[in-house]
Amino acid sequence: MPHHVDAGLATTLKRVASTLKSAEIPFALGGSFAVYAHGGHSSDHDVDFLIRPQDAEQSLKALAAVGFRTEQPPEDWLVKVYDDDRMVDLIHRPVETTVTDETLRDTEVISVEAISMPVISATQLMVHKLLSYSQHHCDFATGFPVARSLREQIDWDRVRRETARSPYAEAFLILLDRLDVVSLEGGKG
Template structure:
């Protein structure tokens, strides 16, 4: 299946083809995610304003140097997860983590990548499990990726590596479980796309918590779902921000930078 969004401007198309060719010639491996990978897994095509390229954190600078040498303007927009490369015809996101500090790109993304073709260029695509992992946390007021998760589950549920997916969420298993419960509401006749043992495992975990409560007091994990909607919790009400070390992976400076960008519609 060749992946190409409808209504793609010819200049943008040429920009994407050139960018992928430049990256394919580089020494650093990369994956394509976003709308292109989503289209392969679900069949749902949509126009997007950019191309999402996923790389290992250690390869970020090599990728940016490669693009700069090809004439692109580059910047590290948010050091903890995102860089960008621009030309007059478009831009790409160079992603190596997540805004909340959770879904960092590692070797496992590449070990389980799938083959695809974008605009005639062979590429590797982000695995469906990692797409669910990263999208599962995006629950902003202005952007909620729950429908994307539901569509990925509907299309790939029977072929997912569920053990690996559950491991990705780890202690945040409630986030995944919430999506699975909602999936059963959205598609009542297709609940069997989620293996029964997965639901039973999460129900057992809930039961264990009821019997053996081990609550983390004074912590708000809502900031992992929205960078804006839980600011009152970590500010006015004094909850610890779960993005911050040692619970999370972010520093106070990274959180402040990411929070300041709320006011910027391009951030």
């Protein structure tokens, strides 16, 4: 993890992870902290965990029991918890795809801030990032640092396959090719 990670957020991340672990709720670290855990760079600074939808309520109960404030926002794809003013998203349906046991197997156990936890794979991170782009939100600047810093760890053929339905992902992959970050021809990096 880089040194510029907010210490408060890192502490919050550790509290959530250890609470979910002791409650035996399956989870994986996602979002920008997962990028950092893989040694990459991200322009976002949010704490995201992936959980299965059937574990959302139990997760909130377990976290409320150790002092987190919980929230079920109107969006039906996540729940939120707060540690003072630090927010953590517990996402069970990122990019319109439900988190399953299979999703949570596509992880690597990495020591994050001295707690070992499952972190979603670099490939899955890239897929989620690309599928999050839409006509309402298409800031490629958030994807470039991830693609550049993790490109050796990403299965680009799988990224292309799993994002084939998205014209935004296609445009991003063409840019990566033109910028000599990743070749469109396939293979890794």
